[in-house]
Amino acid sequence: MTRIPWWRNAVVYEIYVRSFADSDGNGEGDLRGIRSRLGHLRDLGVDALWLTPFYTSPLADGGYDVADHRDVDPRFGTLHDFDALLADAHAHGLRMIVDIVPNHSSDRHPWFEKALAAPPGSPERSRYIFRSDREGDRYGPEVPPNDWPSAFGGPAWTRVDDGDWYLHLYAPEQPDFNWRNPEVQREFEDILRFWLDRGVDGFRIDVAAGLFKDESFRDLGEGGRHILNGPMYGQPEVHDVYRRWRQILDEYDGDRMAIGEVWTDGPEDLALYLRPDELHQVFQFDLQLAPWSADAFRDVITAALETVTPTGAAPTWVLSSHDAVRHVTRYEQPEGGPGVGHARAKAALLLLLALPGSAYLYQGEELGLPEVTDLPDEARQDPIWKRTNGELPGRDGCRVPLPWSGTTAPYGFSPDGARPWLPMPDRWAPMTVEAQSSDPSSMLAFYRKALALRRRLLDDLPDDLEWLDSPDTGVAFRRGPLICVLNCGENPLRLPSGTPILTSAPLHGATLPGNAAAWLTTP
Known part of the structure; x- marks a missing residue:
């Protein structure tokens, strides 16, 4: 029997280091804070965690402006703290991926x-x-x-x-960087080895398609923008870099891996990064970008599977990240009423976890955290906000620190009530980990239940899916014994035959209410 690498079907939890847990009271999350909360991730039921940059940085762009790729920023800890966190994560049965920023x-x-x-x-x-x-x-x-x-x-x-x-x-x-300079290429190969030697399980590659620029530096022309198919991204030389990186990863035991943040204009370009001697995975953002629409979800899933399956790789799925408006908030628009964002988010989780491949969760989505849209101007730090003179809000709204306990800010994020680096809303008291852990109807309880059930079913689920007939407002498919049905409409939808094992909302007899999803099993 062929051994399946750990990452192929993993659920990976993204930690935005600055906003996860603060151990020293400076208002910013750090490595010791993460280490103190590993039990939360173990109990949640994820397989791995991905750390955003924790390297030495002035934080002009939240750590994605790296001043030393081989050290920890003092605000986040030390290399000793990193080694201790990695050891504890492995002791909890968790793999750990770190960000690398090569562009x-x-x-x-x-x-x-x-x-x-x-x-x-x-x-x-x-x-x-x-x-x-x-x-x-x-x-x-x-x-x-x-x-x-x-x-x-x-x-x-x-x-x-x-x-x-x-x-x-x-x-x-x-x-x-000028990636046509061999010195730059050697430097990053050494950086990879530095962290692999410390025991990391993989890398998330920032701006993975952007390393090389067209040598002519030609203009974009009238209406030019930050396009994906122009001279700034996707140059053919980038693939030689990832072939060398793959060779380095393959030198280490333990199925070390790399996943690229790759934005392309078409599936053919995306598939190039997944050739057997290049990256193990690339993010497929289309589900994150899709509106709340059965047609859109079906189209996204079909296109993703058609792109990835011929490469022999597995798809990746994501609903939220540190760069996007949280999906609870996105799903409230444009016509949603009170609470519909949470209902749709629970349903979307069942869709996400039923699909073949791996799922990437973003910290706080297990709590149902919304986007914080009312941050005061003086608190915002994202360079997008600053560079557009406030015309664009930037990404601070999805980066507000996590609420852990208590009834007032900072909700256990920082000790001794220290002020967090971004203000936390007064309305978050019912959304803390502490409050939700004792509530069997909470978003956190639902995430734990769904992740545990997925883990139990996984060995029996094939890598492909079979679409089932459904109304225009529905998405229905089968993976072996598992049937997933999502109702994007407002009216009830009749379920196919099978035994319901998990639903995001109570069933009405044999029908699924609107903005809900169900898992069923068949003999």
């Missing part, structure tokens, strides 16, 4: 500081993407090398004192 560094990275101190054309600058003013009579002085925009607003180029420009596809504090 760019912090502008406080020693390499970039040396680049700024060196002259144009120097070896120090060749580690990043520096260009001179745009040439041509129709351009005046101090014109950027091309028209590329930053994903966070404004141009993707910043001019330094000597007249050179450097590229940053994100914030100015995040200069892009």
Whole structure:
């Protein structure tokens, strides 16, 4: 019998380190805080945790601006704290994935500081993407090398004192590496080995398609935006990098893995990253982006399976993350009434966990946390908010710290009532882990039940699914003995024959109410 690697069907829990649990009272989550709460993840029933960046960083972009890829930021702890957390996670039966950020560094990275101190054309600058003013009579002085925009607003180029420009596809504090420089490639291979030698089980690769830029640096043209199929992403050279990374991962025992944050314009491009000698997984964000619609869900699932199955890999599914509005809030729009977001979120979980492949959960979704949409302007820290002068709210609303216990902020997140780095709503008292743990009807209890049942059923579930007939508002499919039915409409939907084993809302006889889902088993 072929051994199945742990990650293929895993449920992975994303920890936004700064917002999970604060152990020292500075208002920011840290590694010791995570270590103290591993019991929550064990009891929840996940298989692995993914840590967002905890490396040395000025936190201009929440840690995705890394100044030292081989050390822990003092606000989050020490390398000793990391080793202790990893050991405890493994003792709890949990694997651990860490973020790696290869597209760019912090502008406080020693390499970039040396680049700024060196002259144009120097070896120090060749580690990043520096260009001179745009040439041509129709351009005046101090014109950027091309028209590329930053994903966070404004141009993707910043001019330094000597007249050179450097590229940053994100914030100015995040200069892009020049991956055509072999020194950069060797550096990241060494970084991978550094963390693999410490025992990590895998990596989530940030901006995985963006490492190489088209050498012509051609303009995007009229209406140019941060497009996925242009000169900024998806260059063919990136695949050679991941082939080398795969060789490194394969040198280590324990099914070490890599999953890429890959945005593409089509399934054919996505599948390239999943060739047998490249990445093990890529995120498939279409379920996260889909509206509350049976047609949309069916289309997304069909396309994802058609993309991934020929590669021999397994799909990944996600509903929320540190970069997106929480799905409880998304599902309240546009026509939802009070409580419909929670009802739909419970139903979506059953859909997510019934699908073949792995599921990635985002911290707090097991509590039914909504997006915090009323953060005061002065509290917001996301560079998107700052770079767009407040036109876009940014991602702070999904990054508010977790409520653990008590009836007032910071709800056990920080000791001694320390003020958290983002304010926590007064209305969150009923949503703490403590409050929900004693409530059998809570979102947390439902997540625990669904995850435990999935784990019991998993060995009997095939890697494919069979679509079943359903009304336009319904999604229904079978995986071996398991039938999943989701009702995206408001009217009841008749269930197929089978024995209900878990439902997100009480059944009405043999019918499933609107905005609900059910699991059934058949002999």
